[in-house]
Amino acid sequence: DVSTSPLTGENILRDEKIIRLKTLDESQVRGCVKCRLSETRKNTVFGEGDVDATIFFIGEGPGENEDLQGRPFVGRAGDMLNKWIAATGLRRDEVYIANMVKCRALGSRLPMPDEVAMCTPYLEEQIRIIQPQVIVTLGLAALKYMMNDAKLAMGRSRGQWRDWRGIKLMPTFHPAYILRN
Ligand code: URA
Numbered sequence: 053d054v055s056t057s058p059l060t061g062e063n064i065l066r067d068e069k070i071i072r073l074k075t076l077d078e079s080q081v082r083g084c085v086k087c088r089l090s091e092t093r094k095n096t097v098f099g100e101g102d103v104d105a106t107i108f109f110i111g112e113g114p115g116e117n118e119d120l121q122g123r124p125f126v127g128r129a130g131d132m133l134n135k136w137i138a139a140t141g142l143r144r145d146e147v148y149i150a151n152m153v154k155c156r157a158l159g160s161r162l163p164m165p166d167e168v169a170m171c172t173p174y175l176e177e178q179i180r181i182i183q184p185q186v187i188v189t190l191g192l193a194a195l196k197y198m199m200n201d202a203k204l205a206m207g208r209s210r211g212q213w214r215d216w217r218g219i220k221l222m223p224t225f226h227p228a229y230i231l232r233n
Pocket residue numbers: 111112113114115118123124125126127129130151228
């Protein structure tokens with residue numbers, strides 16, 4: 053059960069992190085059929101980046117390009133995210149990027165609550181392994197999930213630090229939202 057990792061609070065070495073993440077991906081996520089999104093996906097999208105990343109970005113879920121390539125944020129929203137990362141002075145491979153759910157929801161819909169509930173133990177395990185200093189939620193859905201608060205609004209939340217189990221969390225807009233507006 054990925055939600056009962058013994059790693060919490062430990063200082064995990066880089067090589068150990070790489071092995072833990074690879075094992076999580078290959079032995080649990082890739083073959084996962086815990087929710088209906090498994091029926092239509094081409095590839096799972098585990099996430100990618102530096103296992104020692106200071107910043108961990110959380111998106112909603114894979115889109116069409118991500119589903120085809122098996123990598124997060126590789127379409128137009130990804131181009132925008134890449135610009136934001138560059139603006140921090142970091143390279144994309146110096147941060148970590150993952151999504152709330154690992155399989156594409158058709159029609160660009162948001163993942164449903166039961167899909168999120170099934171999938172987010174993987175995300176939480178990724179965060180426990182990587183132990184970032186800062187989490188950046190991309191969009192309202194990821195913020196609501198992480199804060200366990202369905203009433204949050206982006207306008208009032210954006211730019212205000214929050215706490216997620218001792219890790220600083222910064223809410224921002226979703227890059228796709230910025231592209232549309
Ligand atoms: N939008 C997301 O939320 N995640 C991706 O990986 C791509 C687009």
